[in-house]
Amino acid sequence: MAAENSLNIGALAKATGTKVETIRWYERVGLLPAPARSAGNYRTYAEAHLGRLSFIRRARDLGFSLDQIRALLDLAEDRDRSCDAVDLIAREHLDEVDRKIADLQALRQELDALISQCRHGSVSECRIIEALAPSAG
Amino acid sequence: MAAENSLNIGALAKATGTKVETIRWYERVGLLPAPARSAGNYRTYAEAHLGRLSFIRRARDLGFSLDQIRALLDLAEDRDRSCDAVDLIAREHLDEVDRKIADLQALRQELDALISQCRHGSVSECRIIEALAPSAG
DNA sequence: CTTGACCCTGTAGTGACTACAGGGTCCATG
DNA sequence: CATGGACCCTGTAGTCACTACAGGGTCAAG
Structure with missing residues (x-):
């Protein structure tokens, strides 16, 4: 389970049913952390990004606003609360x-x-x- | 039935429950015809504007899009159709x-x-x- | 070495307004 | 006649959550 399951933006888009532009948009507005870049300046996503983006998309499907999702993600981080x-x-x-x-x-x-x-x-x-x-x- | 029942934008806004900015917006996008102007460049609305804006607002309340309303208004003009x-x-x-x-x-x-x-x-x-x-x- | 699929940034457009900023006009008081 | 405040003007930017380019760069296959 090394670097072999890292994704570029197109693969992440396909895996989550999200448009490429939408993923870049989520990065711009701070919902999805900026990933590492390859030598050619391509975004390189890890497992954690896939999980987080899936969360965002599922919450969007349920009609939560991006602000609400931001709050949910913040809360989700504080496991003891x-x-x-x-x-x-x-x-x-x-x-x-x-x-x-x-x-x-x-x-x-x-x-x-x-x-x-x-x-x-x-x-x-x-x-x-x-x-x-x-x-x- | 002379010029006595002409309205400035604030009065039209009050009469139709519309914000002043929204009325100007409807003019910009061609839903409400540009009215005559006073000496001081104020918009001066006639009865016809009041009727048309009321129509627009009522249709908006019913959830019609501005494009749909535009179509309805166009159709309404052709009385014989x-x-x-x-x-x-x-x-x-x-x-x-x-x-x-x-x-x-x-x-x-x-x-x-x-x-x-x-x-x-x-x-x-x-x-x-x-x-x-x-x-x- | 070329083709074509993919990726990058940045900007503008969507719908239907809303909210200024920075001015001008009008009218009732003093 | 001056002043104050309510009203009006234009033009631009912001809202929400993307979407759609334009104009380039990268990468892998043939």
Whole structure:
């Protein structure tokens, strides 16, 4: 288990399902530590980078913001600390997701009501346009 | 019906619940036509602007993109045309909202499962961190 | 030694605003 | 008539999380 499992950026991208540009972006914003460079100035990633990037991608898939992920990664480093702070971040995110779902469902209802009124006539008698305009001139 | 009900940008903002900067932004991107200017170079809005901006805001509240709104406004101008194209835009938007709701609900479930595993111990045995990391090193 | 896939940096674009900075205008007071 | 403060102007940069170039350099196969 020596240097044989080191990856260049393309291999890391493939291994994690991330675009190359996105990996460079995570480095720029300090989420992924800058890796060693090869003689030709190529980024050379180790196992630890793969783990960290997988963590980031999984958290992104779950809708955490990069700031939240940064906080989670910081917390994860302090192995002896209580994980209540981690739990809090996850709960806050869950609350936000719940709010978004509720908002979208309310919006969906309005939209559905709008569409169900369409009589497929001309625009001048279009209920959708009417409903959007407050007092047509 | 003379010039007495013309508005400056602040009054239009108040009347429509829009920020002044947002109104200027809509003008810049061609959603709201550039109004006449006063002697002191202030924007001077007429009734038509109020109607159009109200339409834009209402459509935004319903989650339509500015591109979609642009299309709706274009269609609304052609009073004799069939409103099927309007209906189509609205239906496509509804489908997108449905997809977003489904995505968020799936995400919500995963997140909920994650959180319910928290035993409030130390980070080193944190299920949330574990679930995010694929194979901790 | 050339080809083509890969890598590098740096900058600009996305959507829909928001937030200044650094000025000008208007109007009601004193 | 001067002053103060609320309003308005333009232009630019910032937000979030990337994405997409442009214009180069590196590397391995043939």
